Amino acid sequence: MINPKEVRKLTKSFPSKQDVMQHTPDKGVVTMLKFFEEKNIETCFDRFDAQTPNCAYGLTGVCCKACHMGPCKITPKSPRGICGADEDVIASRNILRWMAGGVSSHGARSREIILNLKRVAQDKDESKILGKEKLIGVSKAFEIYDENKDLCTLADEVCNILLDDLSRPYTDEFKTIKAFAPKYRIKLWEDLEIIPISTYQEVFEALHRTGIGTDGDWENLMQQMLRCGLAFSFGSVMGGSIAMDILYGMPKVSEVDTNFNALELDYVNIAVHGHSPTLVHSVVALSRDEEYIKKAKANGAKGIKIYGICCSGLSANYRQGDVSPLSNSIGAELVMGTGALDAWVVDVQDIYPSIMDVAECFHTKVITTNDSARLPGAIHIGLDHYHSNLDEIPKLAGQILDVAIDNRKERVEGNLFIPQTSAKAQLGFSVESLFQKFGGGDKLLEKLKSGEIKGIVNLVGCNNPKVMYEKTICDVTDHLLKNNILILTNGCASFPLLKLGYCLQDAKEKCGESLAKIVEEIDIPPVLHFGECLDNARASGLFRALSDLSQLETKQMPLAFSSPEWSNEKGIGAALGFRLMGFNSYHCVEPPISGSQNLSNYFYEDSVNVIDAKMVVNRDPLELAKTIVNDINTRRKNINWD
Numbered sequence: 001m002i003n004p005k006e007v008r009k010l011t012k013s014f015p016s017k018q019d020v021m022q023h024t025p026d027k028g029v030v031t032m033l034k035f036f037e038e039k040n041i042e043t044c045f046d047r048f049d050a051q052t053p054n055c056a057y058g059l060t061g062v063c064c065k066a067c068h069m070g071p072c073k074i075t076p077k078s079p080r081g082i083c084g085a086d087e088d089v090i091a092s093r094n095i096l097r098w099m100a101g102g103v104s105s106h107g108a109r110s111r112e113i114i115l116n117l118k119r120v121a122q123d124k125d126e127s128k129i130l131g132k133e134k135l136i137g138v139s140k141a142f143e144i145y146d147e148n149k150d151l152c153t154l155a156d157e158v159c160n161i162l163l164d165d166l167s168r169p170y171t172d173e174f175k176t177i178k179a180f181a182p183k184y185r186i187k188l189w190e191d192l193e194i195i196p197i198s199t200y201q202e203v204f205e206a207l208h209r210t211g212i213g214t215d216g217d218w219e220n221l222m223q224q225m226l227r228c229g230l231a232f233s234f235g236s237v238m239g240g241s242i243a244m245d246i247l248y249g250m251p252k253v254s255e256v257d258t259n260f261n262a263l264e265l266d267y268v269n270i271a272v273h274g275h276s277p278t279l280v281h282s283v284v285a286l287s288r289d290e291e292y293i294k295k296a297k298a299n300g301a302k303g304i305k306i307y308g309i310c311c312s313g314l315s316a317n318y319r320q321g322d323v324s325p326l327s328n329s330i331g332a333e334l335v336m337g338t339g340a341l342d343a344w345v346v347d348v349q350d351i352y353p354s355i356m357d358v359a360e361c362f363h364t365k366v367i368t369t370n371d372s373a374r375l376p377g378a379i380h381i382g383l384d385h386y387h388s389n390l391d392e393i394p395k396l397a398g399q400i401l402d403v404a405i406d407n408r409k410e411r412v413e414g415n416l417f418i419p420q421t422s423a424k425a426q427l428g429f430s431v432e433s434l435f436q437k438f439g440g441g442d443k444l445l446e447k448l449k450s451g452e453i454k455g456i457v458n459l460v461g462c463n464n465p466k467v468m469y470e471k472t473i474c475d476v477t478d479h480l481l482k483n484n485i486l487i488l489t490n491g492c493a494s495f496p497l498l499k500l501g502y503c504l505q506d507a508k509e510k511c512g513e514s515l516a517k518i519v520e521e522i523d524i525p526p527v528l529h530f531g532e533c534l535d536n537a538r539a540s541g542l543f544r545a546l547s548d549l550s551q552l553e554t555k556q557m558p559l560a561f562s563s564p565e566w567s568n569e570k571g572i573g574a575a576l577g578f579r580l581m582g583f584n585s586y587h588c589v590e591p592p593i594s595g596s597q598n599l600s601n602y603f604y605e606d607s608v609n610v611i612d613a614k615m616v617v618n619r620d621p622l623e624l625a626k627t628i629v630n631d632i633n634t635r636r637k638n639i640n641w642d
Contacts, residue, residue: 010059011052011053011054011059012053013619014048014052014054014465014466014467015465015466015467015468015469016045016049017033017043017045017046017048017049019468020033020045020465020468020469021033021034023468023471024468024469024470024471025470025471025474025496025500026259026421026470026496026499026500027419027421028259028260028261028419028420028421028499029331029334029469029470031419031421032260032334032337032338032417032419033045033334035337035417036333036334036337039337039361041333041337041357041358041361042354042357043333043334043354044330044333044352044354044465045465045469047354048465057073057074057595058592059592059594060091060592060593060594060595061090061091061094061095061591061592061593061594061595061596061599062074062087062090062091062595062596063090063094064081064085064090064093064094066093066210066211066212067083067211067212069082069083069212070082072085072090074086074087074090074595083212083213084216085216087595087596087597088218088596088598088599089215089216089217089218089221090595090596091218091592091593091595091596091599092218092221092222092225092596092599093210093215093221094592095225095572095591095592095593095599096206096209096210096221096222096224096225096228097206097207097210098569098572099206099225099228099229099232099569099572099573099576100202100203100206100207100210100228101569102232102236102568102569102570102571102572102573102574103199103202103203103206103228103231103232103235103236103573104203104236105236105348105349105569105570106232106236106237106240106533106534106570106573107166107199107200107203107231107232107235107236107239108348108372109240109275109276109347109348109349109534110162110166110235110236110237110239110240110241110243110534111163111166111167111240112276112278112370112383112387113240113243113244113247113276113277113278114159114162114163114166114239114240114243115159115163115387115390116243116247116278116390116393117129117155117158117159117243117246117247118155118156118159118160118163119390119391120152120155120247121152121153121155121156121159122152122156123152124150124152125152126150126151126152128247129151129152129155129246129247130246130247130248130249130319131245131246131247131248131249131250132151133250134242134245134246134250135151135154135155135158135246136154138158138179138242138246139154139157139158141179141180142157142158142161142175142179143179144157144158144161155246158242158243158246159243161175161176162176162239162242162243164198165177165198165199165234165235165239166198166199166200166235166236166239167198167199167200168197168198168200168201169197169198169200169201170197171197172197174195174196174197174198174230174234174235176234176235176238176239177189177195177196177230177234180234180238180541180544181234181544182544182547182548182553182554184553185553185554185580185581185582188611188612189226189230189580192223192226192610192611193223194223194226194227194230195227195230196227196228196230196231196234196235198231198235199231199232199235199236199239202224202227202228202231203228203231205224205227206224206225206228209221209224218596218598218599219602222599222602225576226576226580226610226611228573228576229573229576229577229579229580230577230580232573232574232576232577233537233540233573233577233580233581236573237534237536237537237573237574237577238537240534241534241535241537241538242537244277244315244534248277248281248315248319249319250319250430250432251318251319251428251429251430251433251531252318252319252321252428253426253427253428253429253433254317254321254322254426254427254428255424255425255426255427256317256321256322256323256324256325256424256425256427257324257422257423257424258324258325258326258422258423258424258425258495258498258499259326259421259422259423259498259499260326260335260338260418260419260420260421260422261418261419261420261421261422262307262324262326262422263305263307263324263326263338263340263341263418264305265340265416265418266301266302267296267301267302267303267304267305268296268299268301268303268304268305268342268343268404268405268408269305269307269340269341269342269343269404270283270287270304270305270306270307270341270342270343270344270345270400270401270404271306271307271308271309271313271326271335271336271341271343271344271345272284272306272307272308272309272312272313272316272323272345272347273308273309273310273312273313273329273332273344273345273346273347273351273355274309274310274311274312274346274347274348274349274350274351274370274373275310275311275312275347275348275349275350275532275533275534276312276347276348276370277312277315277316278347278383278390278393279345279347279369279382279383279393279396279397279400280312280313280315280316280345280347281315281316281319281320282393282394282396282397283306283345283397283400283401284306284316284320284323285320285397286394286397286398286401287303287304287305287306287401288304292304292398292401292405295401295402295405296405296408299405299406299408299409300408300409301405301408304401304404304405305324306322306323306324307323307324307325307326307335307341308323308324308325308326309326309327309328309329309332309335310328310329310332310349310350310351310491310492310532311350311491311492311532311533311534312347312532313325313326314427314490314491314494314529314531314532315531315532315534317427317428318427318428318531318532325425325427325494325495325498327495328350328462328463328491328492328493328495329350329351329352329462329463329492330463330465330469330492331463331495332351332352332355333352333354333355333358336355336358336359336362336364337358337361337362337417338416338417338418339362339363339364339411339412339415339416339417340411340416340418341362341364342363342364342365342404342405342407342408342410342411343364343365343366343367343400343403343404343407344359344364344365344366344367345367345369345400346366346367346368346369346370346373346375346378347368347369347370347373347382348370348372348373349373349570350462350492350568351373351375353375355375356375356376356377356378359377360377361415362412362415363407363410363411363412363415364407365379365403365404365407366378366379367379367380367381367382367400367403368380368381368382369381369382369383369396369400370382370383371383371384371385379403381396381399381400381403382396383396421499423498423499423500423501423504424501424504425498425499425501425503425504425529426503426504426505426525426529427498427503427529427531428529429488429524429528429529429530429531430530430531430538431538431541431542431545434524434528434542435545437522437523437524438522441545441546441549442549444546445546445549445550447518448546448558448641449550449641451484451514451636451641451642452484452514452515452517452518453484453485453486453514453515453518454483454484454485454515454558454629454632454633454636455485455486455558455559455560455629455632455635455636456485456486456487456488456542456543456546456558456559456560457480457485457486457487457488457559457560457561457562457628457632458487458488458489458490458530458536458539458540458543458559458560458561458562458578459473459476459477459480459487459488459489459493459497459527459562459563459564460488460489460490460491460493460494460533460536460539460561460562460563460574461491461492461493461562461563461564461565461566461567461571461574461587462491462492462493462563462565462566462567462568462570462571463492463493463565463567464565464566464567464589466567466589467564467565467588467589467619467621469565470495470496470565471496471621472564472565472588472621473493473496473497473564473565473621474496474497474500474502475621475622475625476562476564476588476621476622476624476625476628477497477502477510477527478510478625479621479622479625479626479629480625480628480629481507481510481511481512481515481526481527482510482511482512483512483629484511484512484513484514484515485515485628485629485632486515486518486526486528487502487526487527487528488527488528488530488539488542489503489527489528489529489530490529490530490531490532490533490535490536490538490539491531491532491533491535491536492533493563493564493565494529497527497529498529502525502526502527503525503527503528503529504525505519505520505523505524505525507519507525507526507527508520508526510526511526533570533574536574536577536578540577540578540581543557543559543581543583544581546559552639553582554581554582554583555581555582555583555612555613556582556635556638556639557583557635557639558632558633558635558636558639558641559583559632560583560584560585560586560628560631560632561574561575561578561579561583561584561585561586562585562586562587562624562628563575563585563586563587564586564587564588564589564621564624565588565589566587566589567589572591575587575615578613579607579611579613579614579615580611580613581613582611582612582613583613584613584614584615584616584631585613585614585615585616586616586617586618586624586627586628587615587616587617587624588617588618588619588620588621588624589617589619590617590619591603591615591617603615604616604617616628616631
């Protein structure tokens with residue numbers, strides 16, 4: 001039974017803002033935090049301090065708000081809620097609702113991307129389909145390829161499959177799973193009866209069965225969570241990833257400036273913040289159009305520069321180049337506080353309402369572009385709720401650029417404050433480009449088998465003020481590299497690695513002897529930037545490819561997933577998606593389940609007997625990294641790769 005006093009002891013270990021200012025590894029972040037203090041501007045770290053001590057019942061998952069008879073909390077005095085639900089049921093309901101939220105988040109933006117691809121296909125404009133080889137490959141995987149079909153017809157048919165898997169209300173074959181999952185995993189999922197009907201249906205079902213007086217069996221609720229995990233991976237994530245690669249083209253490796261000093265004051269500066277490339281792609285393209293460059297020059301600028309916050313900028317850089325990644329979502333306020341951004345263009349997810357408070361202190365115009373993510377006081381130039389104006393994307397992008405160009409004259413010289421911190425970084429890696437670097441997937445597998453590369457870890461996720469901001473990710477990375485483990489990264493977790501030089505060949509100095517030699521020979525960074533958070537599909541594709549080449553099951557491979565600082569609903573889905581493939585997931589932040597011993601046992605131990613993988617949590621990043629290394633070495637020993 002939960003003891004709130006014991007839980008509150010845990011909250012005392014959470015880092016304060018002062019701790020962050022002493023220990024976070026990016027000196028630019030420290031400089032900006034001091035600047036914000038001088039200006040009396042609040043940040044997320046101030047708000048986190050104000051929230052402590054956190055609610056013990058919320059932290060442990062045993063506060064129930066499913067109906068209005070409560071809210072109910074589980075204590076020694078009241079071991080059941082008013083309806084009779086115990087700690088197992090309440091904690092299971094809560095985590096399943098989180099999971100459903102994560103499935104919805106990635107699913108919503110994937111739907112937008114797929115609809116845009118479908119619009120292009122139906123317009124019969126092949127010139128706008130930039131990922132032709134990807135389209136052909138996916139068509140073959142779906143068994144619909146016909147050389148007599150034009151590309152637009154193929155693209156439309158692919159979209160129909162992706163949309164059907166996303167939203168089908170009736171039971172039918174989940175074609176994306178059939179095409180892209182290993183047959184032995186599909187057999188396991190069929191035996192467990194967790195193959196989703198569709199992404200929408202499993203979210204619908206999750207919300208239904210977690211309502212008052214419905215599913216009262218915690219194990220059955222976990223069954224539904226596994227279905228949602230597959231819907232997340234193969235519906236929400238993979239569907240959008242496929243559509244992006246077909247519509248916008250495959251990633252291209254490039255080198256770019258990162259961090260605060262990448263900001264150039266002679267230009268109209270625009271930040272793109274969020275996760276949907278639908279409008280961002282057009283904004284970036286038009287920013288290089290001679291008409292808009294002339295407009296910028298007429299307003300005293302040399303041109304227009306685009307900067308990335310969160311995933312939108314990463315996606316744009318991958319395909320269009322020269323979009324400098326500046327910060328993850330937690331550091332967004334600090335970037336805006338430089339006073340150097342003329343427009344801040346947001347789409348969906350990880351966009352904190354607090355950016356409007358910071359914008360009031362500077363000249364920056366915040367522009368919302370999606371009906372799902374409005375902000376009071378922002379300018380709205382975007383897609384409508386029905387996505388009926390997808391054909392107006394270039395026009396909307398032009399309006400956004402006009403706002404930014406016109407607003408540059410409002411810059412206040414005294415408000416400009418840019419920390420002199422910067423680094424180069426290589427971005428744009430994919431399974432295809434990585435195999436090309438090694439001379440083929442079999443050559444990479446040889447390095448893995450020989451132990452020159454001990455293992456590969458997909459190190460991703462969000463950021464969380466419950467652990468030391470960005471240092472947690474760097475500490476895990478440092479230990480893995482020293483132990484000759486190659487790292488993939490994407491999304492918010494990738495920003496400290498981009499900003500602090502890990503995504504360059506020079507970072508070989510941080511590696512063990514054999515990995516350092518490979519980094520030099522192959523000419524790759526030891527931390528390979530694999531894109532935005534949707535690109536977890538790219539990482540799982542690499543893991544699957546290596547497994548196929550080795551003729552071993554995924555659960556046997558020396559591969560792992562880690563999101564040390566995860567913080568939101570999507571993080572639950574990403575970790576579960578890899579566990580469903582047989583890879584352990586490793587974290588420094590606990591999920592809100594500790595109020596239920598049965599649920600804790602299921603996540604941390606018993607799920608190995610169900611899906612061949614478990615969740616591992618250790619608040620100490622070094623100890624977590626040591627566990628990852630030990631587990632990878634154990635896997636190597638079990639398959640005689642020592």
